[in-house]
Amino acid sequence: MAHGPATLADGWGKYISRWVFTTNHKDIGTLYLWFSFAMFIMGGAFAMIIRAELFQPGMQLIKPEFFNQMTTMHGLVMVFGAIMPAFVGLANWLIPMMIGAPDMALPRMNNLSFWILPFAFAILTSTLFMEGGGPNFGWTFYAPLSTTYAPDTVNYFIFGVHIMGASSIMGSINIIATVMNMRAPGMTYMKMPLFVWTWVITAFLLVAVMPVLAGAVTMMLMDINFGTSFFDAAGGGDPVLFQHVFWFFGHPEVYIIILPAFGVVSQIIPTFSRKPLFGYSSMVYATAAIAFLSFVVWAHHMFTVGMPIAGELYFMYATMLIAVPTGVKVFNWITTMYRGSLTFETPMLFSIAFVILFTFGGFTGMMLSIAAADMQYHDTYFVVAHFHYVMVAGAVFSGTAAVYYWLPKWCGKMYDETMGKVQFWIAFIGFNIAFMPQHFLGLAGMPRRYADYGLQFADWNMVSSIGAFMYGGAQILFLFNVIRTIGWGKPTDDPKVWEGAEGLEWTVPTPAPYHTFATPPEVK
């Protein structure tokens, strides 16, 4: 074993250099996780501003102009700053340990792919303090609102998106290279933990669609600054083209967010059921099927744009198909629990909540796939409720579960179980109070991205805001619990940590040493 990592005892200079120049997958994973948590708090603060303004009808706290910046920044920061880096962080920490590799295949690129991210978000958020304000055209930034009609700061937004895209592509290439080349002897593809599988498939999605996003923002850049008319009807372009390009990226993007979450839950449920994952191979095939379908359903986000009926029908049928592989996954998780020996530690609670609430979001997703009904749902709070059920109760819940599940392995200390459970219940209840009423609001006719609303929507908006503040409060408890664990948690040196845990990461000592699997393990 080589030298250990610099600690604070070696002085601040060395300690900071360690993090800046690190090529260690665990350090980089840690950086990603803390960064994403910081972004999660920031994006959450934006959400709190939104919900505070919507607490009552009328404009009380902010102006509509700033409200639009908040909805836009909330979406961008949560998708690109919080959720995606959180899963890249988990991938960095876990994939080498799960496949018996000493590190990621491309450690220097790993360092680069992380360290450009803070700059991307510094550029993006700095626009809030500039003349003209931040991006105000929604996270979907439809042209021409984001081109001809955008504030000048849109150029910073474009540059920021380019950097995030580069970071994601590098991260993905690294994961693909690691999994393809660095599996321990005997670790065949069909023996890989499901988290690794979902991440490989996600990485391929990322490599395929991030360049499409880069293309979309580059065309915007050209339209704004260099006189082209890709998206300007007056110059022979087409605003609808933007939406096709955006959603060709955007739909796979939502699966990029949810697939690693599937992977996490597929690790945790077997552990606390003390029973192997049911239907491993069908899980792998279902993941691949979902990934494939994600490329061919994009225009279901555009049912009201005036597509010909043949297009509508095709995108409707293709979208409905996604329910099949997704159903397979849900059935597999539940059957894994069936005849197990269940305990309900915090990670398991979050995972079970994930299964229930994600499935609920899947149901509303199926309703949204029906084009004729979508004419009523489209761009209302029904959609907002739908995607928060899959993004928050899906991706964020599973990310929280993952932190609780692997934290003892990472730092050799146990978190406070009671505090974890309290956090879970506050988060679970707060989440449902926040987002369940939004279904009603949407069906009753409240459009999304509204800074103000008619009096008939007042009650449910107030309920929703109360739930949102509750959910926000739960995150402070989460942060507190994590810091408390790292600083003052009860030490543990049990390599398995959890009675039912299976997999290579549970064979290394606890806490996981700085370098693991310098000699590859044999997998039988």
Next chain:
Amino acid sequence: MLKRAQALFLGLLGPVIALAIAGNVSAESATRQLNMPQGVTEVSQAAYDIHMIMMWICTVIGIAVFGFMFYVMYAHRKSRGAVAANFHENHVVELIWTIVPALILIVMAIPATTALLKVYDTENADIDIKVTGYQWKWQYEYIGEGVKYMSELRTSQDEIYGRAPKGEHYLREVTEPLVIPTGKKVRFLITGNDVIHSWWVPDFGVKRDAVPGLFTAAWAKTDQPGTYVGECTELCGLGHAFMPVVVEVKEEAEYNEWLAGKKAEAAEYASTIGKEWTFDELMVRGEDVYNRSCAACHQADGNGIPGVFPALKDSPIALGAKEGHIAVLIDGVAGTSMQSFADQLSEVDIAAVVHYERNAWGNDVGDVTQPIDVLNYKQGQ
């Protein structure tokens, strides 16, 4: 733990339910709407029906799946002495739960397709109305009738910013609603002028994006007179929440009367365009037009929003030649969000607002802009 959790859950849910019930007593029934409206057209009914079918299918599947899951969570807990089995696959079961959902989907696809065909049945309309989305108002044009007008939010800024009590129709009232007759198939041809908007009337089941450079079609036919309120549903800038759609459905005779009135109005306007207006008349009218059509961007005090919308106070255009100022309103400014107002405002309104901008907030140019100046500029083009 579960007991405690249950208590906690109910304890926290209690106030919310109480709040909901309390609200129920005080508020009118419309505010309590939880479900999609059935609406008053064939299309809205079709959307509602397929929505309900889907909701029931999902409910049944949900109860079955979650019911089983909760049974498992209860029966197979370690604390009850459950010992884990070791099975991890069963091809028959896996095949069944792949095929059965697929079959359900095929069954669902049939009503979903029928409903969509109804939405797209826009042929053979009796009346064609062109709907154009503007930042942040709607324009309705009765094709072939020579009737065209703007429909803007009527709720005052004071109500929005809490300086006056909110009226009963807060954000659901417009200067002039769209009017259609009962019993006629009305086709809406929807487009956008600047950015993308979306024209939605829930009770008609009509929602179509208003895309610049593209026409989309939708239709409605209803026998139920009344006022139907909708919204703009595509983010279109800072006035997105402030451009409602209001449609009045009238009996045919009443509608014809209304249409004749609108035509007469248009003819009368054309005859008075040559009138000479006084300085003060124009200031009063100009301020009104300004607050409705310009203040959202350039602000009521003429200071604009730095970096986004230029100030008009002390601006070279407002202080410069009259013709240049009129030109900005008629032609817009290419490559910016300053659009052309030639189709949105009448000559009188343009003259009044130009006059106002040149003589308000300390812009003391002192000249008078007459409607005839605007007309001359338009004809000179």
